[in-house]
Amino acid sequence: MDQPPREISIPTLADVARRAAVSTATVSRCLNSPDQVGKKTRERVMQAVADLGYAPNFGARALAAKHTNTFGAIIPTMENSVFARGIQAFQEELGRHGKTLLIASSAYQEALEEEQVRALVARGADALLLIGFHRDPKLYEFLKSRSVPCLIAWSYDEQLKQTAIGFDNAGAMAALAKLVFQQGHRHVACITAPIASNDRARDRVLGVQRAMKAAGLNPKDLHLTQTPYGIENGETALRKTLAEAPETTAVMCVNDVLAIGALRAAKELGLRVPQDISITGFDDIEIAMLAEPALTTVHVPHHEMGRRAAGMLIQMVKHTEPVQSVELPTDIRLRQSLGPAAS
Amino acid sequence: MDQPPREISIPTLADVARRAAVSTATVSRCLNSPDQVGKKTRERVMQAVADLGYAPNFGARALAAKHTNTFGAIIPTMENSVFARGIQAFQEELGRHGKTLLIASSAYQEALEEEQVRALVARGADALLLIGFHRDPKLYEFLKSRSVPCLIAWSYDEQLKQTAIGFDNAGAMAALAKLVFQQGHRHVACITAPIASNDRARDRVLGVQRAMKAAGLNPKDLHLTQTPYGIENGETALRKTLAEAPETTAVMCVNDVLAIGALRAAKELGLRVPQDISITGFDDIEIAMLAEPALTTVHVPHHEMGRRAAGMLIQMVKHTEPVQSVELPTDIRLRQSLGPAAS
Numbered sequence: 077m078d079q080p081p082r083e084i085s086i087p088t089l090a091d092v093a094r095r096a097a098v099s100t101a102t103v104s105r106c107l108n109s110p111d112q113v114g115k116k117t118r119e120r121v122m123q124a125v126a127d128l129g130y131a132p133n134f135g136a137r138a139l140a141a142k143h144t145n146t147f148g149a150i151i152p153t154m155e156n157s158v159f160a161r162g163i164q165a166f167q168e169e170l171g172r173h174g175k176t177l178l179i180a181s182s183a184y185q186e187a188l189e190e191e192q193v194r195a196l197v198a199r200g201a202d203a204l205l206l207i208g209f210h211r212d213p214k215l216y217e218f219l220k221s222r223s224v225p226c227l228i229a230w231s232y233d234e235q236l237k238q239t240a241i242g243f244d245n246a247g248a249m250a251a252l253a254k255l256v257f258q259q260g261h262r263h264v265a266c267i268t269a270p271i272a273s274n275d276r277a278r279d280r281v282l283g284v285q286r287a288m289k290a291a292g293l294n295p296k297d298l299h300l301t302q303t304p305y306g307i308e309n310g311e312t313a314l315r316k317t318l319a320e321a322p323e324t325t326a327v328m329c330v331n332d333v334l335a336i337g338a339l340r341a342a343k344e345l346g347l348r349v350p351q352d353i354s355i356t357g358f359d360d361i362e363i364a365m366l367a368e369p370a371l372t373t374v375h376v377p378h379h380e381m382g383r384r385a386a387g388m389l390i391q392m393v394k395h396t397e398p399v400q401s402v403e404l405p406t407d408i409r410l411r412q413s414l415g416p417a418a419s
Numbered sequence: 420m421d422q423p424p425r426e427i428s429i430p431t432l433a434d435v436a437r438r439a440a441v442s443t444a445t446v447s448r449c450l451n452s453p454d455q456v457g458k459k460t461r462e463r464v465m466q467a468v469a470d471l472g473y474a475p476n477f478g479a480r481a482l483a484a485k486h487t488n489t490f491g492a493i494i495p496t497m498e499n500s501v502f503a504r505g506i507q508a509f510q511e512e513l514g515r516h517g518k519t520l521l522i523a524s525s526a527y528q529e530a531l532e533e534e535q536v537r538a539l540v541a542r543g544a545d546a547l548l549l550i551g552f553h554r555d556p557k558l559y560e561f562l563k564s565r566s567v568p569c570l571i572a573w574s575y576d577e578q579l580k581q582t583a584i585g586f587d588n589a590g591a592m593a594a595l596a597k598l599v600f601q602q603g604h605r606h607v608a609c610i611t612a613p614i615a616s617n618d619r620a621r622d623r624v625l626g627v628q629r630a631m632k633a634a635g636l637n638p639k640d641l642h643l644t645q646t647p648y649g650i651e652n653g654e655t656a657l658r659k660t661l662a663e664a665p666e667t668t669a670v671m672c673v674n675d676v677l678a679i680g681a682l683r684a685a686k687e688l689g690l691r692v693p694q695d696i697s698i699t700g701f702d703d704i705e706i707a708m709l710a711e712p713a714l715t716t717v718h719v720p721h722h723e724m725g726r727r728a729a730g731m732l733i734q735m736v737k738h739t740e741p742v743q744s745v746e747l748p749t750d751i752r753l754r755q756s757l758g759p760a761a762s
Binding site for chain 2: 154157163164199
């Protein structure tokens with residue numbers, strides 16, 4: 077048996093092929109689909125691999141040198157700090173690993189998000205953090221074709237193949253709705269962001285309906301108002317809800333921003349919260365606690381999600397081992413905006 | 420006189436030099452510093468320039484083709500939406516011109532901002548929006564050396580040479596302080612972000628001191644508490660202020676976030692706002708109006724500033740004509756958190 081030659085340069089696939097007297101395609105097959113290659117050829121190739129000290133991940137290392145150490149994140153909005161805390165933790169953890177974060181804000185517009193994905197890839201982003209699963213499958217294919225790993229945050233769904241870190245939006249909202257029904261509420265309305273392009277909002281509405289069913293109510297009776305994100309839109313939505321369904325005693329909003337708007341509208345209408353009407357949110361952003369009365373809401377582990385997302389995405393860029401999706405627990409913050417149903 | 424030759428390719432500096440029988444350096448000098456070249460040579464070179472139809476901005480046009488249509492913005496924080504509204508307007512206006520915006524958040528850290536500037540330039544940003552003037556002059560030189568135009572926002576100072584769109588932070592705060600003194604307050608304290616690396620905060624404190632002088636008070640008597648940005652820090656700062664200067668009847672905060680924290684601390688201490696203590700802010704972010712009592716503050720024209728910043732920066736990239744700095748007016752929003760001094 078020959079001694080391994082003293083190579084100065086890193087051995088290539090072609091070196092292995094030459095040494096084993098086979099084509100590079102055969103070497104590649106031996107490494108990737110060994111059962112498609114005859115035993116004798118395979119042994120000769122693997123011996124050459126061993127002799128030369130060839131390692132397929134030399135290629136990965138060469139690729140690594142091309143990394144820009146710039147990561148991208150696209151969030152739906154910069155307003156009201158909904159994503160600020162999570163993204164800040166994401167950035168801090170990336171910073172500890174020498175990565176710089178560039179952020180884009182899609183204003184909840186799918187077409188704009190797509191443009192921003194393409195811009196970040198064109199500008200050399202090593203990897204992307206995206207919020208929620210819902211987007212054109214072609215965009216996922218585009219990222220795959222460019223070898224840019226992408227991690228989904230703020231959502232978790234074991235049915236979907238995208239790697240994600242998030243929480244069970246439907247389950248968390250169902251847990252809060254259960255408490256609402258336990259307080260005697262039978263006429264519940266929901267104020268939501270448009271559900272067609274927002275899987276988080278859609279799942280939260282489904283959560284309310286699931287809890288209705290469990291409480292012996294008909295999920296079809298849920299009064300639903302869809303409105304774009306924003307405090308003023310939450311105000312308008314509450315007025316609309318109460319005009320259409322005056323029997324409502326509790327309004328569950330799919331996020332804190334809409335809930336803060338609903339709180340304001342209730343006060344303007346002379347309604348006491350929670351004596352006359354209960355209002356709940358989702359996210360537990362800073363203003364949830366500052367509101368008067370303070371908002372009962374679902375607490376999302378923003379900081380942990382952001383920090384762990386960074387670690388996962390760094391692993392995904394390294395390609396060392398498959399990265400498993402992570403489901404984080406949420407919990408309910410019971411404050412003053414939820415009370416017993418007015419009799 | 421020869422007819423201009425029919426050039427297919429765009430004439431270069433070397434073509435001009437060959438035609439005029441001089442060196443390219445001489446052509447360059449004729450174009451940039453004509454008074455350093457003898458009259459005869461200059462005339463010969465300028466004739467060659469005319470004959471060939473050479474235009475120095477052919478180079479600029481070639482450069483233009485290299486534009487990525489990606490603009491960068493670096494903001495000090497994503498929290499509490501201080502910059503969200505302005506940046507959203509900036510992005511919308513850029514979008515109307517086919518530009519994509521990438522954002523970085525420096526967490527008020529100078530070193531991190533510098534890294535982000537370099538990352539955005541390395542990733543091909545055509546131009547940058549930066550907040551405030553204060554940064555290492557080398558960073559401005561770096562941007563100049565890379566021909567990346569940079570526009571300063573949220574500050575205006577005619578003394579400084581950087582192109583900017585912003586407002587007179589000192590003047591705006593002095594106008595608010597004047598109203599505070601008119602309400603009979605004589606013991607005023609100021610809660611500020613660290614002023615060493617934040618020119619907006621520093622100028623706002625100077626504004627309070629300027630108004631003190633005008634009101635016949637000694638600016639040195641201003642009680643000053645410096646604390647990093649954050650609602651909780653505002654709470655702690657108010658407690659510290661009142662422990663050190665219990666005679667204080669009005670606390671002027673250099674931003675709304677610190678003021679919201681101060682409001683909370685006042686309530687926790689059992690103080691009525693404004694009967695026992697007046698509190699003011701700066702920025703007029705969304706929570707200023709949501710606070711109870713609603714916050715008296717300086718309204719910053721976030722939307723107009725962001726929109727016009729986009730137009731200015733697009734002009735700066737085009738190099739067509741010099742772009743003048745813009746000073747925007749601010750105004751005071753008198754709400755419930757400012758009242759007459761407790762007697």
